[in-house]
Amino acid sequence: MSATTETAGARLVAAAAGFAAASRDAAADWDREGRVPDGVRRDLAATGLLAADLPPAYGGAGLTPAEVGEAAAHLGGVCSALRGLLTVQSMVAAALARWGTRGQRAHWLPALAEGTLTAGFAATEEGAGSALGEVETTVDETAGGAALTVTGRKKWITFGQDADVLLVLGRTGGKPAAVLVETDRPGVTREPVRGQLGMRAAGIAHLTLDAVRVPADHRIAPPGAGLSHVAATALDHGRFTVAWGCVGMAEACVADAAAHAATRVQGGVPLGGHQAVGALLARIAVDAAAARELAARAARFRAGGQGRGVTETIVAKYAAADAAARAGRDAVQILGAAGCASDSRVGRHYRDAKIMEIIEGAQQVSELHIAAHVMRRFGAGA
Amino acid sequence: MSHGSEPIADAAPGAGAEQITEEITGFLTDALRRPIGPDDDYFELGLVDSLFALELVTYVEQRFALTVEVEDLDLDSFRTAHRLTEFVRRKTGADAGRRTHVGDH
Incomplete structure (x- = not known):
């Protein structure tokens, strides 16, 4: 890694910290209004943070996994919607960088790196959540193979209200297929989702694709590889930034809970002086620290090269989502009524953290994979 | 672990199938x-989970010091050990001289 790249990495991590600090007070408003303002979205995209681990040849900054993680933690510690914007853009960029043809990479990646194009990942459907192999969206070859016609309905798409282009998971001739669909094409309609439990500012939308025609060169990888390779690469990257976002959230909850426990006096003593409150605080502090170390471990494995650290990333995401959810819950408990108020920061983190236990692999799906991995490692000698 | 993560230096081009x-x-x-035999189609047999295809790609890349490009994603090449062997020999033999890495170009 060159000195120039290291400098770019440090600069972008600092930019993420600065962006997070500037968003700290406004994030509650965005959550209440159900929207990150367009200008803020564009400003974040323009920092180059959204796909900063792309190689410089494609306009990225070549950030290391650890640097991407730190950036995601800064954003996630303040606003899960901002972290979600980074997550979806970098998921699509990772899938294209890995499985796009040379021409596709040259066409799409620089705009994703610059942030002049924002991407969404459209996989989930009514009947296909954890079981993405059951998507029903069709990607049919038309016009003698020169075009693809995409029809289906996608649900819960993060920043689906705003994305310029979607990486859509569907089927061609029954085989899983991935295809890029620009959202300004005829046949794309977006239905904003409001009032959901968490990630309220993340521009979530249900999307209908009604015979949307795209050129044949919009398909990423051959039919058959759309889920196992393309979507899997995107989801692996997504789990990594979600894990780090959860680290940021857990740490933010510990900080707010500790500040409150140290200064709020009840019964003549600070709250933290009550043993039971101290115990809550201690446990979430340890959970947050452990989550950070597991996320750092995943980053080290990923730094070893393409395709490495998939399981370590699942472990980190599992632990960090759990840490964030418990830190959110216990921080609300320690803050009491203040934690329940409409503008409560820990209350918002609590709601958002619950979503983190569901997205990019529900906790129970992660457990299955982790258990299988452990049995593989230790079961052979039995 | 019986299978190291270091590439087999002599796997190409002369290593035996x-x-x-x-x-x-x-x-x-x-x-x-x-136990998986050389002609068992583990995808067809339903033995793999959702992450296995990527894991297999990573294993083949590391162990045989090659890069699986999107052009190589004919999934039939990855279905059995015998077919994978043919793929590895193809990639590490004739193609070895112009091997490139994702993102390098």
Whole structure:
């Protein structure tokens, strides 16, 4: 890694910290209004943070996994919607960088790196959540193979209200297929989702694709590889930034809970002086620290090269989502009524953290994979 | 672990098909926790989870010091140990001179 790249990495991590600090007070408003303002979205995209681990040849900054993680933690510690914007853009960029043809990479990646194009990942459907192999969206070859016609309905798409282009998971001739669909094409309609439990500012939308025609060169990888390779690469990257976002959230909850426990006096003593409150605080502090170390471990494995650290990333995401959810819950408990108020920061983190236990692999799906991995490692000698 | 993460230096181009197949069936047997023969189609048999395809790509890349490009994603090449052996020999033989890495170009 060159000195120039290291400098770019440090600069972008600092930019993420600065962006997070500037968003700290406004994030509650965005959550209440159900929207990150367009200008803020564009400003974040323009920092180059959204796909900063792309190689410089494609306009990225070549950030290391650890640097991407730190950036995601800064954003996630303040606003899960901002972290979600980074997550979806970098998921699509990772899938294209890995499985796009040379021409596709040259066409799409620089705009994703610059942030002049924002991407969404459209996989989930009514009947296909954890079981993405059951998507029903069709990607049919038309016009003698020169075009693809995409029809289906996608649900819960993060920043689906705003994305310029979607990486859509569907089927061609029954085989899983991935295809890029620009959202300004005829046949794309977006239905904003409001009032959901968490990630309220993340521009979530249900999307209908009604015979949307795209050129044949919009398909990423051959039919058959759309889920196992393309979507899997995107989801692996997504789990990594979600894990780090959860680290940021857990740490933010510990900080707010500790500040409150140290200064709020009840019964003549600070709250933290009550043993039971101290115990809550201690446990979430340890959970947050452990989550950070597991996320750092995943980053080290990923730094070893393409395709490495998939399981370590699942472990980190599992632990960090759990840490964030418990830190959110216990921080609300320690803050009491203040934690329940409409503008409560820990209350918002609590709601958002619950979503983190569901997205990019529900906790129970992660457990299955982790258990299988452990049995593989230790079961052979039995 | 019986299968190291370091590439086999002599896997290409002269390494015997038998040695490569043995390596691959060993990996598959460990990964899928049941004996896998050289012609068993583990995808067809439903033995793999959603992350296995990527894991297999990473294993082949690391173990045989090659890069699986999107042009190589004919999934039939990845279905059995024998077919993977043919793929590895193809990639590490004739193609070795113009091997490139994702993102390098």
